[in-house]
Amino acid sequence: MDGDRVEIDGGIMEGGGQILRVATALSCLLGLPLRVRRIRAGRSQPGLRPQHLSGLEIIRDLCDGKLNGGEIGSTEITFTPGKIKGGTHIADTKTAGSVCLLMQVAMPCVLFAASPSELRLKGGTNAEMAPQIDYTVMVFKPIVEKFNFTFNCDIKRRGYYPQGGGEVVVQMSPVKELSPINLTERGTVTKIYGRAFVAGALPIKLAKDMSAAAVRCIRREIRDLYINIQPVREPDDRAVGTGSGIIIVAETSTGCLLAGSSLGKRGKNSDKVGIEAAEMLLQNLKHGGTVDDSMQDQLIIFMALAKGVSRVKSGPITLHTQTAIHFAEQLTKAKFTVTKSEEEDPGNDTYIIECQGMGMINPNL
DSSP states (O other), X not given: OGGGOEEXXXXXXXXSHHHHHHHHHHHXXXXXXXXXXXXXXXXXXXXXXXXXXXXXXXXXXXXXXXEESOSTTOSOEEEEOOOOOOEEEEEEOSSSOBHHHHHHHHHHHHTTSSSOEEEEEEEBSSOTTSOOHHHIIIIIHHHHGGGTOOEEEEEEEEEBTTTBOEEEXXXXXXXXXXXXXXXXXXXXXXXXXEEEEEETTOOHHHHHHHHHHHHHHHHTTOOSSOEEEEEEEOOGGGXXXXXXXXXXXXXXXXXXXXXXXXXXXXXOOHHHHHHHHHHHHHHHHHTOOSSOHHHHGGGHHHHHHSSSEEEEEESSOOHHHHHHHHHHHHHSSOEEXXXXXXXXXXXXXXXXXXXXXXXXXXXXX
């Protein structure tokens, strides 16, 4: 088989866990044996972290695959996929590693399983360097369902840095194929809403402060819209550890959703957390694209698998997105083009990401 193994350099471009997620998901879907070398080569701690290993293990289990090199710190793995099956699958980072990143790697695969799947994902629900679970439910879910599938995401328990301990249950049924998406009309912002949360030992006052600071910051730019950011204290029986954060979503007249978010940490002023999220949202609104920076790269694998041409208007292309496109093209027959969007104000830094998808058909349905 070795002659047919796809060789991936895990140290190029974004050079992190995203390469593993895109490559192993596509390897699983396409039945392509894979070798990934130089995993996270440029990072301060190279090789697999618990987060990445859990992602590889859930993919292996989803398709009865064979994984070699699957241990913490390993800089090279080989993966031989089998047939994707539905049913219940559990992944546990045993750390505050993000459940949302586990979802990113597993979700495209179970869409092409033979029967419905339930993913029980354990770890951090609101983690640094990853989408918060609130983003996944409020922004990612409604947008990605435009590819013509649905999923249910039940937050059983929230878990924060450093111990994690959160659990999310995702249920989804397989599809025959994915439809392409066309997200090119931004429309005007019609509402802004969100949630500022505290959990564990933190008082609700911090959530109120985050919310108020965020509203004040947005008000400087957007004066005429009602902004509803709910301060919430997570119930003690549904949260492990102490954490805080905020997510703010802007919805447009054409159904686009763009967000800004931030996490609290020890020694960080709660006003600053609110302002950070508000500034991120305003930045995402400024470029005139239909998706925010966090959504951009998450759409690439679905665009590559869909049947037909997908088009998405975005702000400046992130390194994560460039990396996802590079590996999607290397492993599938999808073709991407990225062009500067001309029609608007030349001051706007907007781009059209277009993809002729490979038209993956579920062989089990």
